[in-house]
Every structure is written in structure tokens, then in C-alpha cells.
Amino acid sequence: MNHFLRTKIKPQGIKKGSSVKTLVETMGNSAFQGKNIALARDIWVKMLNDRTTIFFGLAGAMVPAGMRGIIAYLIKNRFIDCLVSTGANLFHDCHETLGRFHFQGSYEVDDIKLFEKGVDRIYDVFASEKEFRKADNFIKNWAKGLSIKREMTTREFLYLLGEKLSKISKVEGILTSAYKANVPIYCPAISDSSIGIALAAGRAEESNNIQFDMIKDVLETAEIASKSKSTGVIYIGGGTPKNFIQQAEVTSSIISNSISPGHKYAIQITADSPHWGGLSGCTFKEAQSWGKIAKDARSVSLHSDATIALPIIATAVADSFDLKKRKIPKFVIKKDLKINI
Amino acid sequence: MNHFLRTKIKPQGIKKGSSVKTLVETMGNSAFQGKNIALARDIWVKMLNDRTTIFFGLAGAMVPAGMRGIIAYLIKNRFIDCLVSTGANLFHDCHETLGRFHFQGSYEVDDIKLFEKGVDRIYDVFASEKEFRKADNFIKNWAKGLSIKREMTTREFLYLLGEKLSKISKVEGILTSAYKANVPIYCPAISDSSIGIALAAGRAEESNNIQFDMIKDVLETAEIASKSKSTGVIYIGGGTPKNFIQQAEVTSSIISNSISPGHKYAIQITADSPHWGGLSGCTFKEAQSWGKIAKDARSVSLHSDATIALPIIATAVADSFDLKKRKIPKFVIKKDLKINI
Amino acid sequence: MNHFLRTKIKPQGIKKGSSVKTLVETMGNSAFQGKNIALARDIWVKMLNDRTTIFFGLAGAMVPAGMRGIIAYLIKNRFIDCLVSTGANLFHDCHETLGRFHFQGSYEVDDIKLFEKGVDRIYDVFASEKEFRKADNFIKNWAKGLSIKREMTTREFLYLLGEKLSKISKVEGILTSAYKANVPIYCPAISDSSIGIALAAGRAEESNNIQFDMIKDVLETAEIASKSKSTGVIYIGGGTPKNFIQQAEVTSSIISNSISPGHKYAIQITADSPHWGGLSGCTFKEAQSWGKIAKDARSVSLHSDATIALPIIATAVADSFDLKKRKIPKFVIKKDLKINI
């Protein structure tokens, strides 16, 4: 018998009333990206069953697109342990936690008219420029009052912002959930976002002189990686979050002058392709050549818009794993903002 | 109040034990392609509620990837009324109805070794070349015995093939379900597939002289379109099935020398993009300039691998519509193979 | 020394006044898809230097996008030997040979207004619906007068159409150049295009009863492949032209009950990706598992819009090869329309 021809694809019809979990399991008998949906669920569950520190990289306009609740859920319930995000997603989270909204719109629209009406467009999402400026001002004014004068890691800054937001809002957002759950958030390009704009506006008024210790972010994430029994990664999109988490393995190997073990589990949900040569679309095989991903890692590159794939996979993971059984890495962020890894 | 800012995006967390239907409804409150999943469900349900003839275009290696059961379900339960397919999907359906399989494989493999082992690869699907040749032979031998000597439409040919398969197999495949449900199947590039190869092999042995009346396929589909109260289209991928269904509207308007009303409902699930200029990736807006799609059509272009999107949407449609309420177009294929539209 | 680190990438600046050939050679020292441009040139030149029959598959709206002159040039100068095309490209070629045009437009436009103004849109190309109907009528009326009553291959039909057009126009188009150069054209989905619509309109008026012998197309292309010393393929896009040329190797192996040698040289210019599982985006490695591509084939998959890549590559090939040295396969299409292979 031909050993290439062992696992039959099982075409299945529609089962009325199916749960998401059942559907994902059925997809596991198919092929192409549908099969990868099931594989992503499987690998995520494996991470949770292992003593794994789970890094989550968040790029793309996921919060405007309505993914905030899911990410907050993942943080709160410790399906993930460390978040690396673009600044924009955190700004938009802040905007929503302050009680404002993003709106369903259309990409077929007159953008000049939108500009005149003070409406900002993110593909088919609309938002109020005026309300965004209120969030800018909130950040600017809060930063004004920050008593810490030394350089801060983005993790410290975002922890304090999460603390502040927790005091004024009951809504479970990303920053507030992370604050409560002791999940560190890093933002390697924080100045490249409305958070950066807000702080720059404050600096222009001489109301703050926030300085970020960007290199300490690098050291801390390398330390988290090196002190973990094993690490797993989940990437929504590519960008700086993916690269930053990938490089944590390399950094820790360089600092310790040892061979990088690489991340042991790896999931990416991407709309990019490998053949353009960039890091956002590159495969985990390529990452193995660098030692960023372990030789024997379990990995899947899932090609899909995350607004489709993330809700499905996250729901199926929540239905497939009993959280009580998880051995959560116990980061504690202390009063002086130091992190106990 | 700004009328662009009316429909709030509602970020939601994970609900354990969610059904597919609930998840899709939640996606309807999001954005990007996730929202389009919900929109596709909505439009499909609208078609079913209206007196609409639903054309379904099937391209891409969907049967090898395990979608055969879903498509058979859609036919059998008349969620669709007329199928236009690539030849390959019908050949692979035939292969499975004959009791053979496709297998889960990997795209990271030595293809020269596969060739030596007689294994054909379709991305991450494996199949036995030897078994494919058995399906070739089945078609060749069956065609040898066909008594009809005149040119046949592909619809007639595929009806007879479905009839034959129904006699020897109980499995609910595409061809057999369509035969039983009086759902016509058209295949505008039938020679461009293993069905074509099988018939060519027979012709080389002078065992058949099958001739297809390709133009009559065009006329029949135009007639189906023109006699329908309204038409809706669902495209899995692009290729000849999409173009063939799109042109049905144009053909009927040319023949009747009238203005084409255009398809009234339109869904496409595609991994292609508009900016390459091809028909497979083009938008329904573009199609409106041609009169292929109605001015006031309800439409959605969903960018996703169909192996993800189709199972979700089809399950949600099945859970959202009571089939007893549907007014099914009553095509009848008569003894002389003529179709009563 | 590490044998993986042998061929240096040579970053080069801009050389003012560079020829296309020089630029392509410079690209050969780079990476990603830029390198593939140079590789495509190299492989094409190798085909021309070998005793190779060159199949050219043409999909996507290449004629509306202005690629007609280049394809006519390739045919006329025998840079290619056999064309397999979508029907649309041949219809649009006919439209231009009849003295009409496609126009530069925009994809950001009101398509309802275009419809009302009788303008058809193909991404950023506009054309007159009325003028298209004139081309429809031309084909319909010409078909009416065709004296051949037997089933024709699409090759015969398109040869006669090229002959007709050559008589009424001096313009060097695809059909006319192919007619003059004895380059056969096959169109496996001919009914799926405005040619099909035109013939259907004629059939509705009972002015023609054109029947295509689709299976003979399959046999002829298999024969061309099997009688050639070696074969090479160049694909612009995927679709039926790619599949049809790929299957020629399989068909000839099935008919002769031998192992397929596979195409020896292979170039594809595609905007599709392998990970969606379809044939249009699949790699030549995958094709090797089927025996469609030779084990030791020279091949390149170039990811680019063909409107960029084709003009560059074709120009560089024309500047890199002396056509006088080519051993052209001498297909002759005889008076009775038979082809002497």
C-alpha cells in the first residue's frame, strides 16, 4: 500500500444545527485552508496543554473590524500570555473603552465627502475624526499627569494606561483586560500610531516628555522567551508584532551565546504570500533557517482574513480545552512596574 | 447626527458552545471579510425567499478538497437550481462515486518521488494516478456504449453520466444528486479535463465519436435565465463557470434584442483580486456596466478560500431557511433528454 | 566554504539610458520576482535554441489591456508555435482587427452610468457595447456563410476566421498573424465568450449550426506534443489555456500507453498563488507529480501582472535571440484544413 495515500479526505454534507466546534472538526477532514483552520485549533490546544508561554502578535485593523471582544476574551481567560500589538489597535481599543464606536460602512464611497463630514475610513469601517481626537486628547492629558520621569518600556506605559482605563470604564477591552490579567503588552512601533501622535502633540505643548526604552522591550521579551519552558506564537497578520516575537528567540540566543531552541508552536493567520519575500508573508520553514522556530515545531500558516478565521478558531479552542487544566506562566507586574518573569 | 455613523460595530467575545449560525450572525456585526460571510448568508436566504433561479458556478479543485458532500447537499435540497462546473470537479466527483478517494497530503514534498510512486498532487491533496486511470476507463467504456449519435449538450451528457452512476452507486455525489433532483449541469470546457482525456482516448480507439453541442449549452442557459422570474448567482472561484453564468444574461438580451435585466442576487467566494483585470477577480460593480448584474442587485464579493467560507455559509443558510417554503424552479429533464424550463 | 553561499546578489544603481535587455540582465543579479523576470527570459531563449515546440496559453483580459500587438509579434516571428486562448481574447482581437478600439478608463467610476451610456468596463478599460455587438454580428454573419457542415475543431474555425479577417484588414492581430504564420490556435472554452454568444444568436435565427469537435482539439494538441522533439510552455495566467496545454502531455501518454516525458521548459506569469489549491496558481513542482512537467525541466513561476512582465520579457527575448537560428516546428494547415504536424 502506498504510504502517501493513507488519510482519506471525507467529504461531508451539511449538518443542520452544527456547533462551530463540530464544523471545525469536519474541516479537519478536508484540505487547503479549510484544513488549516482545524490544524490551527489543534496546535493552539496543544500549546495550552503543554507548559507553553503563548505570544500573540496583533497587526492589521483588527479592533476597528470588531475583533476587540475576542482578543479581550483571550487575554482575560489566558488563552494567550503576552501581547505584541501595533499602536493603532491599542489606540482603537482605548477609543472604544472610552465609550465610543467604530461603524459599519462601505469601501465604495466618496472619500472626499467623508473627509468633509469628518469621517475616517478603514476599508468598510467608518469612524468619527472628532471622536478620535477626543481619544488623542485623553491620552495626551493622561500622559501629562504621569509621575514617572524615567524612560519607560512600552509594557510599563501600556500597563499604566490599562490601569487608568480600568478605573474609568467597566468595559472589558484589550488594555483593561491585560492590566487585570497581568498580561504584558509590548508595542515596538508605538510612536507610529495615534498614541504617538497624541504624545507628540503633548510634547509640542511641553506637557509631557515621555521617553520609551525601546531596547528594554527587546530584552524583556527575550527574557520571557528564555525563561519559558517552551514558547508558542500566534500571529494575526505580520508587521512589527510578528517580527518582534520572532526575534525574541534570536535575541535570547545572542545574549546567552547559545543556540536558539526556537518557538515550539506556531500559528499564523495571514492574507500575505511567501513569494513577495517579506517577513509578513514568510513561512515558518523559512523561520527555521534562522532558529526562530524549532526544528520539530508544530506549525500552520493559514491564509485567510483574520476576521473570518479568528472567531472560528478561538470559539473552537474555547470549546476544546478546559482552562482549569492550564499551567499559566505567572508573570507578575509589581508596584514599581518591574515584571517578575 | 452624521448619517455615515449609524451602524455600530459590536465587538463580541467568545460564546462557548456557539452554533455556526450564531457565529455567522455575530460576524454580521463586524467588518472586512468576516462581515461578508454574514452578508453572503443573508443574500442566499433572500434568493431562497424570492422566486429566484439560483445558478451555482464551481471552479477550483473543490471536490478533491472535500467539498463534494456539501455541493451534493445543496443540489439535493435545492439550495441551488443549475450547476455550471469545471470538468475536473465532475471527474473527481465521478472518481469518488466509483468508491475511490482523495487523500490528505502536504505541499512540502518531493514531487519527483510522488511521480515515481504514482501519486498526483493537488496542493496538499494526494491521489492515485492508477485509480484516476480507472475512472478514465470507466468514462471511456461507458461512452462506448452510449446509443445517442447526435451532438449532445454537456447537460445531456452529464445527465446520462449521473444516471449511470446512480445505478451502480448509492453514494450521494454531485452527478448523482443532480440526476435525481433534475438539476441541470453544464460544463463549458468539458474537453479541458480528464473527462475530455477519457473521451479522446476512446476516440483514438474509435470506440466513440462523442460530439458536444457547445452552442446549445449557451442557448439553454440563456433560456433558463430569460424564463426565470429572477436569477441569482453563487460563484465558487471564477474561471469558465463564472463567465458562462454571467454571459447567460447577455446572451438572452442579444437574442431577444432587449435590455438585460441582469442577475438580481450575486455572491462570489474568491481568492482573486480585481486589480489584475481578469474576470475571475472582477467585482459585481464591473459586471453591472455590462448588464450582467442588475442595477439594484444585492451582491457580495467575499475574499476567502472557499474551503473555509463555503462550509460556514452553507451551514448557516441551512439553519436559516425552511426549505418547505421554497418555490423551486421546476426544470424537468424528459425522456428524450430535452429540458422543460 | 559554504556551498549555499556562492552566487552573490549584486545591488546595482540606475544606469541612465539602459536598454530593456540590460535592465533584465541586471535583474538577474537580484532576487524575488525581479530575478524571475530574468529567469523567464533565460528559459525562453533556451527553448528557442533547442528543438522545442512552444505552446502559449493566454488567459486574462490581455487584448483589452493592450497586449495584442505583442502576442501578434510573438506569433508572426515564431517566438511561439501554438496558441491556446480564452475565447474573450480572440473576440477582442477580432473587434480590434475590425478597426475598433478599447479605451483607457478608470476602475473608480459609476458603473450604472456606464451601463446607461453603453460602456462596458474591464477593470480600467472601457469599450463600447454597441461596437462589441457589431463584432458579434460580424462573426454571426460570417458563420452564416461558412460552407463546412461537419463538426470543426476550434483550430479549423479560428483558422478560417483568421483567413476572413486577413482579407478585410491589414492590421496585424492575433488571428490574422496566426493564419499567415501557420500557428494553430485552440480555444477549449470557445462557447464561453462573445464568440459563443454570436454563434448562439445565429443559431437562434437558424442561420448557422456550427458544431465544434472539442475532443479532436484534445487529440490534436496531444499529437503535437507527442510528435515534438521537446515541448515548452508559456502561460499568461491560468484558466483553461493552462490546463489544456498541461493535459496535452497526459493525454498523449494515455493514448500511447507510455510514460509522459512532460514539458521540458515552463514559464508562467501569474497573479495567483499556490495556497488556494487551484490549477491556475499551482506550481510546476506540483505538475511534475502528474508527469505534466519533465523531471529535469527548466521552469519559473513568475508572480506579476502580465501587463508588466510580458512586455519586458518579450522585448528582452527579442533582443537576446537571433530568429534566423531557430528550428521552427513546421505545422502546415492544408487546404482541407487538416494540420500536418
Added chain:
Amino acid sequence: MNHFLRTKIKPQGIKKGSSVKTLVETMGNSAFQGKNIALARDIWVKMLNDRTTIFFGLAGAMVPAGMRGIIAYLIKNRFIDCLVSTGANLFHDCHETLGRFHFQGSYEVDDIKLFEKGVDRIYDVFASEKEFRKADNFIKNWAKGLSIKREMTTREFLYLLGEKLSKISKVEGILTSAYKANVPIYCPAISDSSIGIALAAGRAEESNNIQFDMIKDVLETAEIASKSKSTGVIYIGGGTPKNFIQQAEVTSSIISNSISPGHKYAIQITADSPHWGGLSGCTFKEAQSWGKIAKDARSVSLHSDATIALPIIATAVADSFDLKKRKIPKFVIKKDLKINI
């Protein structure tokens, strides 16, 4: 006459011996992305003819892919005025300036073997991990000796690095050319790269305490934008460089509490698509809703791998504009590293 049907597409054959400039002009008569190549050339030339400050955003592994020479040329000859780059491209530039190389490889390779051989892969580019560590060490050791103890902008840091490299190498790289030409370079995610890793390794050894003033980067780029008569942008890929340049307009409007005029000219070369909702693939129309791009801006989104499009466009621009005529914005970086805008 129909005003939609004015500009004829002119299909042209191959002209032997064509220059790149001629080819690009011919593409200007075509459609799809080919036409956009010509449009990008036109807009770039318009920028150069106007009193425009040209920002250039550089993302994707462009230096490993051999684009370094072109970018250095653009800087040196002031085809661009301000560079915003990923850290990786600057690290790889440094690596090459130090006399080492990237190598042509393949993406079909055993990555575990590469890892064992100390070879890092970037799609089809190979490089020596050992040599990369030498570049790491170079940066680490150089940073050790830096006398500036205050927080630095990335612009200051990269200027000093360019100065250092200029002293030890004659090669015209990106950092060295920018140093000599007074072209500021910003790197909003500098820690997210091997530069960040190198500085982190130094910090771990307590040999440096480099602190970046990320917010001052934001302020400076906003000031460059606001003091310019007009601004133009050219994006290779998306990522932080694109967003950072886009937000410069927003920042300056917020700081000055005025309405943003938006960038007046805009070119992007991207392999991403708008329908995934992210900033990397978004259109310039979308950017107009935010005021990032001017209402009446001349813009083009070109979908292509930059390793194809950039060499063509840059060559055609160099052949279409007499640099002597350019009014270059006179940034001067002074001894104290302040920038005179």
C-alpha cells in the same frame, strides 16, 4: 461622442533594442498594472518638477533582494528627500557596506539543513548567520563608543552610523549616501530589527544605554511636512514606513490645529490588497478620508513586486528628468545633530 471612450489603448508590438524609458512610455498606452508603471513614472517626475519634499517609505526585504544600489542612487541624486525605513533594511545595508553579501538561493530547500549550516533564508536569498553576527557586533561595539548620552532620535542615531560607515567604507550604501546627501532617515520600529538586537546585546553587557526619542521622530517628520511647500510620498510596501509618513500630515494638522492639506503626490508599489482592511494595502482614496492625502492629489497604487517595478520606474525617471532643474529641499543636519528644516 461618448466621453468615456476617448483615450485609445494602443497595442504595440516589440521594438528591438528598446530603452527602458521607451518601454515605460509604451506601457502608458496599455492598462491594468502595466499602465500604472507609466503613471508612477509620470507622478514621480511631476514631484521633481514641483517644489515637493519627497518622502520614501521602505519596507520588505528590499536590501537583501538587491535593491540597495538603486535606493542609494535615489538618495545620492536627490530623487528622494527623506527616508523612512524598517530597521532590517538598514541593518542589511550596514552588513553590505561592511563588505559582506547576500546570496542568490532558492525557496525550495531544506531549512533545517540551512540552520545547521548557519545559513539564514529570506525567500530565495541566503546569507551567513555568522556574518550577520559580525554586523551585530560592529553595531554593538560602535554604540559602546558613542559619546552622546541623551535620548537620540533615530534620525540622529542613523546619521552617526552613516558617518561611521562612511569613514570605513567607500561603498555607496543607503546609510552612507544619506549621511553625505543630508537626507534624514527615520526608523520608527528600530528596536524591531537586528539593530535593536545588537543594542540589546550591548545593554545586556552594560556597554551602552542607548535611548531613542521616538516622539521627537514624530515631531520632526511633522515639521518637515508642515514646512514643505508640498509633499509627495513613495511607498515600497506598507508597514511602519508607510503609516509613519502618512501620519506626518495628521500630526502636523493636530499640532497646528489646522486642516491637513495632505500629501500632494503619492505612489505606492505594493503586493498587498485593499480588501484585507490593513493599512499596508489600503488605497490612497481611503487615505483622503483621513486628510493624509490631498483632495486633488495625483496618485497611483501599483500592484507589483517592487523588485520588478522599482528598477523599471527609477530608470525611467532618471531618463526623464534633468536633475539640475530640481529645487531640492535644503535640510541641513548640523554639528549638534539638529536638523535645519
